[in-house]
Amino acid sequence: MGKIIGAIGMSHIMFPPDGIEEQAERVLQGMLAVRNKVRELKPDLIILAGGDHLNNFNLAVQVTLAIGVCDSFATMGDGGVPASEFPGNRVFAEGFTRFAARHDFELVQLEEVRPDHGMAFPKLVLDPANSIPTIPLYINAAMPVPPSPARCHRLGAVLRDYVEQQRPQEERVLVVGTGGLSHWLRVPGEGRVAEEFDAEVINALISGESERIARLSTEEIVEASGNGGLEVIAWLFAAGAVRHAQGEKIYYEAVPAWITGMGAVALLADD
Amino acid sequence: MAVAPYRVHRLIQDLMRNPAEAAQFAKDPAADYRRYGLADREARLLEAGSLEAMTELGVHPNLQMKFLRLRKASGDGAKLVGAGPLDAYLDRLLEP
Numbered sequence: 001m002g003k004i005i006g007a008i009g010m011s012h013i014m015f016p017p018d019g020i021e022e023q024a025e026r027v028l029q030g031m032l033a034v035r036n037k038v039r040e041l042k043p044d045l046i047i048l049a050g051g052d053h054l055n056n057f058n059l060a061v062q063v064t065l066a067i068g069v070c071d072s073f074a075t076m077g078d079g080g081v082p083a084s085e086f087p088g089n090r091v092f093a094e095g096f097t098r099f100a101a102r103h104d105f106e107l108v109q110l111e112e113v114r115p116d117h118g119m120a121f122p123k124l125v126l127d128p129a130n131s132i133p134t135i136p137l138y139i140n141a142a143m144p145v146p147p148s149p150a151r152c153h154r155l156g157a158v159l160r161d162y163v164e165q166q167r168p169q170e171e172r173v174l175v176v177g178t179g180g181l182s183h184w185l186r187v188p189g190e191g192r193v194a195e196e197f198d199a200e201v202i203n204a205l206i207s208g209e210s211e212r213i214a215r216l217s218t219e220e221i222v223e224a225s226g227n228g229g230l231e232v233i234a235w236l237f238a239a240g241a242v243r244h245a246q247g248e249k250i251y252y253e254a255v256p257a258w259i260t261g262m263g264a265v266a267l268l269a270d271d
Numbered sequence: 272m273a274v275a276p277y278r279v280h281r282l283i284q285d286l287m288r289n290p291a292e293a294a295q296f297a298k299d300p301a302a303d304y305r306r307y308g309l310a311d312r313e314a315r316l317l318e319a320g321s322l323e324a325m326t327e328l329g330v331h332p333n334l335q336m337k338f339l340r341l342r343k344a345s346g347d348g349a350k351l352v353g354a355g356p357l358d359a360y361l362d363r364l365l366e367p
Contacts, residue, residue, distance in 0.1 A: 017359050028360050054333040059280045080357035082365070121357075129367040142333055144274070186332035187272075190322060227332060 002167030003269070004160050005041050005174055007242045009205060009235035010034055010125070010250075010264040012050055012118045012178040013079055020257045027262050030251030031125045037250070037266050038126050043174035045089055046126060046134040047159065047241075048119055049234040050178035051141045055116040062143045065155070066108035068115075068136040069093040079117025086123060086130040092167070093135045099162040105155055110138075122178045139237055141179065141230040146218060152233040153214035156240020177238030179231025181252075181261035187227050193254040197224040198261040201232055205265050206247045210239035228260065235265075242267045273329030279317065282307040283334045286341055293341060 014031070017024030038046075055076060057063045071090055077083030097107045115123070119136050127134065139152055147155075156175065163173050181201065182194035204212045213221075214236045221230050247267035254261050282303060286293045296303045304314040316328040320342065325335045357364065 013356075014360060015356050024359070028363065032363065054284075054331070054337070058284045059277065059331065059334075060284065080355035080361075082361070124364055128365060142331075144331075186322060186325065186330075186335045188322070188326060 001165065001169060002163040002171035002173055004163050004241050005043060005172045006269055007156075007238035007245070007247075007267040008034060008037065008126075008174065008176045008264065009180075009232075009238055010122055010176065010178055011180060011260070011262045012231075013121050014262075015258045020255065023253055023255060026251065027253050027255070030253070030262070030264055033250050034264050034266070035125055035128070038132075038174065041174055042172060043132055044172045045092060045174070046132050047137055047173060047175045048122060048126075048134050048178065049137040049139050049176065049237045050118045050122070051231055051234065052138055053116050053118055054142060056110075056113050057138070057140060057143075059144070062145070063108050063138070064140050064143050064145070064147050065105065066110050066138040066140075067093050067097055068113050069097065069109045070111050070113070073113065073115055073134075073136065075120035075123070076114045076116045077120075079121060081117050081120040081124055084120070084124070084130055086127070087133045088135050089133045095166060096159065096162050099166060100155070100158050103158045103161070105158060107137075110136075118178060122176060126176065137237070139234045141233055142227075146230065147233065148218055149214045149216055149221060149233050149236050153210060153236040153240035156237040157243075159237075160241045160243070175238040175241040177234035177236065179234050180225070180229055181232065181263050182225035183228035183260035184226035185228040185259070189226060191256065191259050192226065193256055193259070193261045194225045194229065195254045195261060197229070198252065198254070198263060201225075201235070202249050202252060202263060202265055205235065205239050205267060206249055208244035208246045208267075210236055214240070225261075239267060242269050245269050273327065275329040275331070276313070278307050278309060279313055279328065280331060280334055282309070283330075283338045287337050296341075
C-alpha cells in the first residue's frame with residue numbers, strides 16, 4: 001500500500017511588497033519554509049487541490065470537482081507566475097477517478113487544462129524544479145454552488161483509502177490544499193481580514209480537529225471569512241486525507257494591504 | 272445577494288476568450304451591450320465598474336476582475352499582462 005505522508009494547507013498567491021516590505025518578507029519566508037517541509041518529506045507525488053479563477057472553467061458549465069489526468073500540465077503564466085510545465089500521473093489520476101466514483105464522488109476528468117496562479121504559484125513554492133509529478137485536483141470554491149466543506153473533507157478520506165488500498169507499496173503521497181485564508185473579493189466587506197476565524201481554522205487543523213471546520217456550512221464559512229475565504233475547503237480536503245494527524249502552523253499574517261489573511265500549516269501523518 | 276442575468280456573464284466570458292471581440296468591444300461597447308441584450312440599467316452598472324454597481328448587478332467576483340482589467344487595458348492601450356506582481360520575490364522563488 002501507498003502512504004499519505006502529510007498534508008499542507010497554504011495560501012496561493014503573493015502581491016507586491018510596496019509599503020509592507022517586512023511583512024511581505026515574513027510571508028515569503030513562510031512560503032520558503034513550506035518548500036523546506038516538502039524537501040524533508042520527499043514525496044513521490046503531490047496532489048494539489050485548489051480552485052480555478054474562471055480561467056479554465058466558467059459559468060457556462062459550472063464544474064465543481066475535477067481532476068487533471070493528462071501526462072503533463074502547462075501553466076497559464078498569470079498572476080506573475082512564470083509559465084512552466086510539470087509532469088502529472090495519469091495512472092494515479094484515472095485510478096483515483098474510478099475509485100472515487102465507487103465512493104460517491106464523480107470527478108470530471110481533465111485532459112486539457114492550463115493551471116492558473118491558484119495552482120501554479122503553490123507548485124512553484126513546493127517544487128521549483130518541477131521534478132515531483134503533481135496532479136491538480138480542482139475544488140472550485142468560486143462556483144455559484146460549490147461542494148460543501150464536509151464533502152471536500154470526505155473526498156480527502158476517499159483519497160487516503162485509494163492510496164492505502166490500491167497504490168504501490170512505498171509510494172509517498174503529499175496532499176496540498178491551496179487558497180485562502182479569509183478575504184472578501186469584489187463583494188461588500190472587501191478589505192476585511194478575519195484574523196480570529198483564520199486562527200480558528202489553523203488551530204483546528206493542527207490539533208487534528210479539521211472535522212470541526214468541515215461541519216460548518218458553506219454559508220457559515222463565507223459569512224465568517226468572505227467569499228475568498230471559502231477556498232479553505234481545499235485545506236479541508238487535504239486535512240481529510242490525514243485523518244486526525246496533528247501538525248504545525250508554519251506562518252500566519254493578516255495582510256490588509258493585500259486584503260487577505262495569508263498562512264500555511266503542515267499536518268504530518270503518523271508513521 | 273443579486274446574481275446578474277447570464278447574458279452579462281456571457282458577454283464577459285466571451286470577451287475574455289476572444290481577443291478580436293475584445294478589441295471591437297473596446298472601440299464600441301454599446302454595440303456589444305445591445306448584441307448581448309443587456310438592458311440599459313445593466314450596461315450602466317457594468318460601465319460604472321464600482322464595487323457597489325457590480326454588487327447591485329450581481330456580477331461574479333472573478334468576472335468583475337476580468338472585466339475591469341479588460342476595460343483598463345483598452346483605456347491604457349496597455350497589454351493585459353503588465354509588470355509582474357511577484358517580481359520582488361522571483362529570484363528566490365525560482366531558485367531550485
